[in-house]
Amino acid sequence: MTELKIVLGHSVAHQVVFVGPFGVGKTTALRVISDIPVVNTDVDSSEAMLDSTVQGKTTTTAAFDYGEWRFPDGTQVALIGVPGQERFEAMWDVMLPRSSAIVLWLYGDRDPKLAECRKWMNALAQRKAVARLAIAVTRMPADSEAALEPYRELIAQYHPLAPVITADPRESSDVLQAITMALTSPYAPIEQL
Numbered sequence: 521m522t523e524l525k526i527v528l529g530h531s532v533a534h535q536v537v538f539v540g541p542f543g544v545g546k547t548t549a550l551r552v553i554s555d556i557p558v559v560n561t562d563v564d565s566s567e568a569m570l571d572s573t574v575q576g577k578t579t580t581t582a583a584f585d586y587g588e589w590r591f592p593d594g595t596q597v598a599l600i601g602v603p604g605q606e607r608f609e610a611m612w613d614v615m616l617p618r619s620s621a622i623v624l625w626l627y628g629d630r631d632p633k634l635a636e637c638r639k640w641m642n643a644l645a646q647r648k649a650v651a652r653l654a655i656a657v658t659r660m661p662a663d664s665e666a667a668l669e670p671y672r673e674l675i676a677q678y679h680p681l682a683p684v685i686t687a688d689p690r691e692s693s694d695v696l697q698a699i700t701m702a703l704t705s706p707y708a709p710i711e712q713l
Contacts, residue, residue, distance in 0.1 A: 532588065532598040536699050537615050539644070540625030541636060542604035545658055545689030547585050549625070550601050553695045554587025560601075584611050589699070597699065613647060621652035621702035625689065628660035628667060634674055638713075641678040645712035653679050653710065654702035656687035656694070677713055681706045 538546040550558050585601035602611045616622065622644065626637055644651070655675055661667050664686045672684045683701045687694035
């Protein structure tokens with residue numbers, strides 16, 4: 521006879537939400553690190569046809585993506601990816617208040633980079649997010665440390681304790697670093713400028 525295990529409530533210790541612009545790699549990052557098959561709400565994207573900077577992307581997340589990852593000690597982390605388009609921002613309002621930490625994924629090779637960063641930080645601040653936050657910048661040039669400095673200066677105005685790193689959403693070690701840095705950064709309100 522099989523013994524059933526009853527679990528009341530959710531068994532995850534943390535919930536990390538991935539936010540950022542359309543096509544930056546949030547779903548890819550979830551798929552790379554998740555210990556379970558990622559549940560997603562991808563639909564065909566008309567935006568992909570309009571946005572020439574996102575080559576090869578034909579779908580978009582309409583609600584959210586869900587995956588899970590475990591620390592070596594067994595601590596379970598829920599991973600949530602929310603859509604990057606403003607038309608789906610209702611999901612931001614649902615998922616962000618429940619998060620233990622936020623990873624903001626940003627492009628490092630797209631202009632205007634800092635304007636896009638400012639837009640996302642303002643979106644988080646408008647939601648009065650008090651969060652652990654890490655910024656993961658993708659597609660950086662060879663001298664990435666120097667290229668990160670303008671991001672660090674801007675982010676410090678909103679959240680002075682948020683680490684800013686380079687990360688490739690296709691590399692599990694980079695995604696894990698972003699998650700770990702977000703979960704270990706101090707809680708602080710994201711200030712609106």
